[in-house]
Amino acid sequence: MTTDAARPQERGRPQPSVPPSPRWSDDAVIYQIYPRSFADGDGDGVGDLRGTLDRLSHIVDLGVDAIWLSPFYPSPQNDAGYDVADYVDVDPLFGSLDDFDELVARAHDAGIRVIVDLVPNHTSSTHPWFQAALTAEAGDPARDLYVIRPGREGGDAPPNNWTSVFGGPAWTRLPGSDDWYLHIFDPTQPDLDWSNPAVHEEFADILRFWLDRGVDGFRVDVAHGLVKAEGLPDHVPALEASGEPVPSSSPTAASPFFDQDGVHEIYREWRRILDAYPGERILVAEAWVEPLERLFRYVRADEMDQAFNFTFLMAGWDAPGLARAIEGTFAAAAEVGAAPTWVLSNHDTVRHPSRFGVAEPPPHQRGIGPDDPQPDLTLGRRRASAMALIELGLPGSAYIYQGDELGLPEHTQLPASARRDPVYARSRGAELGRDGARTPYPWSASAPHLGFGTPAGEETWLPQPKGHSVLAHDIQNDDPESQLHLYRGLLRTRRELGMGRGAFAWHPLHDPRRGLLAFTVTTETAAVLVAANLSEVPIALPEAVGRPTLAASGPAAWDEGTLSGESAVWVPLA
Numbered sequence: 065m066t067t068d069a070a071r072p073q074e075r076g077r078p079q080p081s082v083p084p085s086p087r088w089s090d091d092a093v094i095y096q097i098y099p100r101s102f103a104d105g106d107g108d109g110v111g112d113l114r115g116t117l118d119r120l121s122h123i124v125d126l127g128v129d130a131i132w133l134s135p136f137y138p139s140p141q142n143d144a145g146y147d148v149a150d151y152v153d154v155d156p157l158f159g160s161l162d163d164f165d166e167l168v169a170r171a172h173d174a175g176i177r178v179i180v181d182l183v184p185n186h187t188s189s190t191h192p193w194f195q196a197a198l199t200a201e202a203g204d205p206a207r208d209l210y211v212i213r214p215g216r217e218g219g220d221a222p223p224n225n226w227t228s229v230f231g232g233p234a235w236t237r238l239p240g241s242d243d244w245y246l247h248i249f250d251p252t253q254p255d256l257d258w259s260n261p262a263v264h265e266e267f268a269d270i271l272r273f274w275l276d277r278g279v280d281g282f283r284v285d286v287a288h289g290l291v292k293a294e295g296l297p298d299h300v301p302a303l304e305a306s307g308e309p310v311p312s313s314s315p316t317a318a319s320p321f322f323d324q325d326g327v328h329e330i331y332r333e334w335r336r337i338l339d340a341y342p343g344e345r346i347l348v349a350e351a352w353v354e355p356l357e358r359l360f361r362y363v364r365a366d367e368m369d370q371a372f373n374f375t376f377l378m379a380g381w382d383a384p385g386l387a388r389a390i391e392g393t394f395a396a397a398a399e400v401g402a403a404p405t406w407v408l409s410n411h412d413t414v415r416h417p418s419r420f421g422v423a424e425p426p427p428h429q430r431g432i433g434p435d436d437p438q439p440d441l442t443l444g445r446r447r448a449s450a451m452a453l454i455e456l457g458l459p460g461s462a463y464i465y466q467g468d469e470l471g472l473p474e475h476t477q478l479p480a481s482a483r484r485d486p487v488y489a490r491s492r493g494a495e496l497g498r499d500g501a502r503t504p505y506p507w508s509a510s511a512p513h514l515g516f517g518t519p520a521g522e523e524t525w526l527p528q529p530k531g532h533s534v535l536a537h538d539i540q541n542d543d544p545e546s547q548l549h550l551y552r553g554l555l556r557t558r559r560e561l562g563m564g565r566g567a568f569a570w571h572p573l574h575d576p577r578r579g580l581l582a583f584t585v586t587t588e589t590a591a592v593l594v595a596a597n598l599s600e601v602p603i604a605l606p607e608a609v610g611r612p613t614l615a616a617s618g619p620a621a622w623d624e625g626t627l628s629g630e631s632a633v634w635v636p637l638a
Contacts, residue, residue: 081394081459081568081585082403089281089346089369089461090403091564092129093555094179096465098411099136099158100144100525101504104517110525111504113159115517117167119507122537123176126469127555130177132283132348134411136164137183140190142252143486144411144502146181146285147188151270161277168278177280179348184267185286186253193266194254197245198238209263211246211255213296218242225298226321231491234321248289248321250486258290258330271337281338281346281369284331287362288351291327293320323353331367346370356396363402370461373405377413381420381447383576383598390458390583394568397460404460408451409468415501418474420447431496432476441531445471446630449550449617450596453632456554457594459566459585464551466505470540471547474500475529482527503528509536545619557614557634562587571595573605580627584637596632603627608635 082090097116105114113136123131135145136158145155154161168178187194193209200206213223215235219242222235228249235244236251246255256263271282299319331347338345349362349371362371373393379385397404408416414432419425421444426432432439448471455462478499480488485497504524508515514536518524533539540546558564566585571593573582579599585592592614597603602623609625614634616622621631 082565083401087344087369087403088129088177089344091459091562092177092461093127093456093558093564094130094132094461094463095123095126095128096132096134096410096463097123098134098466098502100134101502102466103505103507104513104524105159107517107519107522108157109518109523110157111516112157113154113163113167117163117170118517120167120170120174123171124174126464126552127559128176128464130179130280131171132179132463133181135181135183139188140252142188143250144484146183147186147190147250147253148183149188149190149192151182152273165277172278178278179281179283179346180274180279181285182270182282183285184256184258185289186247186249186255189252189254197254202243205262208260209256209266211257211292211296212238212243213246215242215244224296226296226319227299228490230487231495246292248286250490252486255292256290258326264330264333268333268337271334275338275341275345279345280343281348283348283350284368285350287331287349287368287371288323288327288353289321290330291324293324296320323351323358328361328364328367331362335366335368348372356392357399360396360400360402363397364400370403370405372407372410372463374407377407377409377416380425381451381598383579383581383596386454386581386598387574387576390581404458405463406455406458406460407463407465408448408455409465409501410463411465411502412498413501415465415467415472415474416451417441417444417448417471418476418500420444420451421473431498431500432474433496434477434479436476438476439473441473443630444473445547446618447598449547450598450621450630450632452547452551452554453594453615453617453634454581454596456558457563457583457585457592457634459564459568461564465501469548469551470506470535470537472506472532472535473529475503475526476500477529478527484526499526502526503532506532506536508538509533550615550617554615554634561590561592561614563592566592571607573607578603590636591638593635593637594632595627595635597627597629600629602629605635607637608633611635611637 100111102111103115103119105112136154137148138150138153138155139145139147154164171178196206197210222244226234228234230249237244247253297320346369349368351371353359359371362368376389379389393404418439421439483499485499487495487497503526504516506514512520513524540548563585566587569584571582571584580603581596583594604626613622617632621628622633
């Protein structure tokens, strides 16, 4: 029984899946908090650090090892805080440095590490550095912090043909000048010039500021984008199989402004800074890079610790595709001696219960709107439960986006007037953007705004879907068969058996062509069969007959050795 994918592991023979070093991050489960949508502590309609503090017990009860906080820095909020105006403070919208320090201290007291977002590719156009660049004369060092270049055609045309990831041109002309500044994202997010040593020095100080406050690491936004090709050449796009060019805005398109070799020296510098601090401080790359071999260059021994596995995320509800993603991940990770990571959703992607509930999942940033085919949410949540057993069953580190543990779907009915994502405006509605994955967390089914913390009669920064009330935290907390209890149980079993550091091997039952993923995870105390049936028909697992289950994706998933369609189980083999 074989698949089309090459196998780096011999079937049935466990292979070391995680490096033997005792790094905490190698098998950590990390929970992403999107602060503006997690909990509102001051009643202004926007989540904040005080709200996160008030809900810290939920994170402790869930059983994760660390939290990752999306940006909370001072910002005009043109891109939900990814347009940073001050890297060493907290935006009053989210609280204060005292709130941050208290959150770190209380999380550490509970045994939870804290990772913060770092946005080094660009700043806000309101940042003092850029404001100084706007008024500086040519040759002034203030201008050299950013990618500012003379235009073509006497200054009337941009320096090259690059387009923004958010749509439209990637250059904006400086007022009263023939020079243009680069913004790979929104015009309010000018790109820093990492060929300038002064930029390196500024960020070394920024890293130390947060490390001195006790953070355990940094998730690095657009980690593949800091260095641009020498000379800023025009982008000659690759071609799709159809012969059409791959859009330069595609997150995985090869381009002169992504995945340049020079980025790696930056992370070697940062590695030396982090290693000078006690304990293990980590770097996590958000890098939309293909193939996996290039992605894992970011996690070589002297660079970063982890890179988000978007190949796994984008494989979808497809057994052969998932098998290839899993095999390729283990092979690429082994080449550099790194641990793999697994992720199903984050704040930039359509939530996976909705992706799994439509016949054709939307591309990155497209979103799902009222006029699109609507997800089958019963189907999507059933598949999401099964995928949780796959993700958390695999050795390595796993990421949970807030709401995954509730099975939250995308908000697909957002009106145009409610959308905040600059992607929507820049693309003139062609891309719906990411707002549907960012709506406020539902804590209580009967409270105003589902317990988010905003008073009745006030508006939350994004409206909540009506359907989220039945998925609220308090409802699921009282239901032993809920998604929330499933996640708690999976994390508890994973931790007790040491599955995150286990040895991976495909089981002889593994047959992606039939829709069956089957692998074993062998630890010092146990051997666990993880089986997921991605087909619609039941599949018999004779080797598991008579054995109890450690976990099942639903009450009807397992029946005396038969695995129901679109279901998954963990079965002890020893």
